[in-house]
Amino acid sequence: MDPTAVTQIQERADEPADSGGRPTSPWRNRKLLAGAGMVVGVLVLTLAGRLLWDTTLARAASSPLNLPPFWLRGGSLAHPLGTENSGRDMLALLVVGGPTTLQVGLVVGVTSMLVGTVLGFAAGYRGGAVDTVIRTLSDTALTIPTLAILVVISAYVRQMDVTTMALIVALFAWAGPTRLIRAQVLSMREQGYVRMARLTALPTRHIMFGEMMPNLLPYLAASFIGATSGGILAAVGLEALGLGPQRIPTLGMTVSNAISGSAILRGMWWWWGFPTLVLMVIFIGLFLLAIGLDEVANPRLRGAKA
């Protein structure tokens, strides 16, 4: 690896600390690191599992039915986390479902951030009629219960795959980032350095992306995490209602099957428990990342110990 790349990353990480004159970088926030660790952990474990474990076992009827995990009586090491109602291996389900869930979140996060940045900058920097239109549209999208509309859309889309579902969810996920970025741009455009940049007749594009964007990075990152988490939330919700992709087993679909198969009352805790656990780790990880980034972005929060 090119050693200069490392120092560049190093410099970038230290930059906010220099400006505040603090000895330690706020990017070395404990919540931020713990959250990132959890999300990366799920990703690495499930991707490694994909290489080590036979993913075809996630297909129905590939294994014996209703096996408990190996440490319980009747369990076997051939299916270490047990199997469910229709003979899917739980470990294979997690290995296939984990990355899929994160993939949906990533698509939603990236799409809505791209749209949100463009619209947010347009509304905040241009103002006027552009602002009115964008604000009205995003307010509308924010008020509507997203999941309700998503249910109608998904019910009509017969051929659902993971990317299609992610894009459908992203249809409503841009509004939050747009409002957040607009608010930041509005308060930032009146600050001294931006005014100076305008007076020196720098091109608008340069002011936006060269001068303002770097200062927005923590907000953008926090907003991205929020959109990702919201995307996963909506996607898992759709899957739980049985409206997700049919061919690829997802964590939400596994939970949904467990509920409709009354796994809880049959005492088959491993059926709903393992996917729930993975989802929890993902959500708590993203949540910690989001508050960590919030503290980076908003120094006032750092003072108060939580």
Next chain:
Amino acid sequence: MRGLSVGYVVRRVGMFLFTIWASATLMFFIPRLAPGDPVQAMITRITSQAGYVEGSGKLVAAWRARFGLDDPLPVQYLHYLKSMATFDFGYSLAQFPAEVGTMIGRALPWTVGLLVIATALSFLAGSVIGALMAWRRTPRLLRVFLPVSLTFTAIPFYILGIVLIYVFVFTLRLFPISGGYRGDLTPGISLAFVNSVVQHGTLPALSIVLASMGFWALGMRGMMVTVAGEDYLTLARAKGLRPLDILFRYEIRNAILPQVTALVLGIGGIVGGTVLVEYLFGYPGMGALLYQAISTTDYTVMQGIVFILILTTVTAVLIIDLVYPLLDPRISYERR
């Protein structure tokens, strides 16, 4: 009225109507954009069941008339808008001749009740927790405990619901598994019925409260920290006011208002979460009805429910937005 100008009210009501129109329009075009003309497919499906469904001929006729399938699209669209505005959602496809309006009318009170109670509780509890987290005099013991309560926030309503069912229904057997009240009781104002309703509602409400409480707590803490630097607090301390007075009358009072904004923005998400919680707990509200409609591909019921859900959400937001300037004297919606 103080802080509530005519212009603001007009703008807010206009926004309210626009949101409803936009979502209704969306729902009109979604089926028509989907490949393979689902309306036609729907009618074909019903006709193919003609031998089994009593009065299906009438149903098909009603559908043809309602959708005006032979009319040009703009005419169909106007008809659609009119039927939505008059709450005429037509007949249920799966449970003909039940009318969608009647089915929704039966489910709606359950959802509204659950939502209002759970949201109020989580808002109050969350705000108190958040205030205590930021208050410098909070006892050390509480300080350790408070962040733990936030962990639940990261977990979605329905995932938390599963865990609650496992712990309280399956393991401890403290609560009934599903439904809104005991089947052998007749609904009415009687002690036994009310008691049964409370018992059945506790777990669904708890999962909503636990899952959204931390959201309010975090927001409140953020606002409290921001307020903490203000000069009037220094003055209040210098005047020798009692700390509790300062906390309630100066800090919380000023910090809680942005929370109301968050409440407005959060309502859509809470409604979405309730749908899944109701499905999970078999609660007889809109969520359970929606799930039933999805699994029987009952598009009319689905559209009706979604329209009502949107309408309730948008109305709640409108009410809160109109009350907000009355609460906060600092805010004036006059255009500067």
